[in-house]
Amino acid sequence: IFINDGLVQLKVEKVDGEEVHCEVMVGGQLRSHKGVNFPGIDLGISAFTDRDHECLKFALKQGVDAIGESFVQGPDDILALRKAATEAGYNPFIIAKIERSQALENIDGILDVVDGIMVARGDLGVEVPIEEIAVVQKGLIKKANLVGKPVITATQMLESMVNNRRPTRAEVTDVSNAILDGTDCIMLSEESASGTYPVEAVGVMTRIAQITEEHLDARPVREALTAAETEGDISVEDLISMSVHATVKRLTPTAVITPTETGTTPRHITRFRLPVWIAGVSANEPTCQNLQFSYGVYPVHEPEYPKNWEDYARKRLGQLGLTEGLVILTQGPSAGHRGGTNRMEIIDLGQPSGQWSPV
Secondary structure, eight states, X not given: OEETTTTEEEEEEEEETTEEEEEEEEOOOOOTTOOEEOTTOOOOOOSSOHHHHHHHHHHHHHTOSEEEETTOOSHHHHHHHHHHHHHTTOOOEEEEEEOSHHHHHTHXXXXXXXXXXXXXXXXXXXXXXXXXXXXXXXXXXXXXXXXXXXXXXXXXXXXXXXXXSSOOHHHHHHHHHHHHHTOSEEXXXXXXXXXXXXXXXXXXXXXXXXXXXXXXXXXXXXHHHHHHHHTTOOOHHHHHHHHHHHHHHHHOOSEEEEEOSSSHHHHHHHTTOOSSEEEEEESOHHXXXXXXXXXXXXXXXXXXXXXXXXXXXXXXXXXXXOOXXXXXXXXXXXXXXXXXXXXXXXXXXXXXXXXXXXO
């Protein structure tokens, strides 16, 4: 039995009813509310517990936008949570914390039904051999990127800053590599929750991200989608996002504007880590809130969709002082395709609406 991310290790000697008698193999300080792991053992219990039901009610009352489910084992855990939330009239953005070996086996099914995932490396580093963590992390990030689901990388990213003002070189490299691999979010845990230097930790992580983002490369996503296109197994949304990427690469537009009901289109586009703004415009306020999890997307809430998107783009960008250059506009939803995006338009801000300069 492993406790507190494996820092304390026990060996079971005897089970007596509800009591488990253990020998301490590796001791250490143990605070309250620390996790307990039984690697390789199916405990036969749902990840969505009675306690989670109570927490869900609290989240609903507080208007929480997103909730995370711990110790997810398969898609049924997410479906149980979503069912309970729906019955309560609540539709939160659900993050699955990937920290069990069973979750790795069922990751494709989990990604089908969840809104995003967290690579929770603390417990995951106990469930799988510690030397496999880097490879597992990269694989999870890639899978989430390919299906357009946001991914958070967490746990011990700047652990030494709990007690020190400066991180180790290995920690800086760890944070940077997670970003280069395609993670949408990087998260601090103990560093900011109970550490001595929370502000400094946030500052260091921010600076690492700013420098690393100058060197992003979404080649794995491009290669996978190109292969799918060759085999004829690709969606309209994927084709649109690939077209946007190709256009940005060749024409260097000022921005990409994507009207969206659910957030799917901007999430598909941002997989390519474009060097321009991606504005996700939605009348659905929860969609705007949830897009905060996706790298490079700037949510814009519009209570009502405009009748003419080109005029809207010119007006909003003009308010920001952008009156020259090209803008990419993905079209949809339309009257016949409320939840779909099947068109892409290039607007020249330097020309009157409906007119084009010779090419």
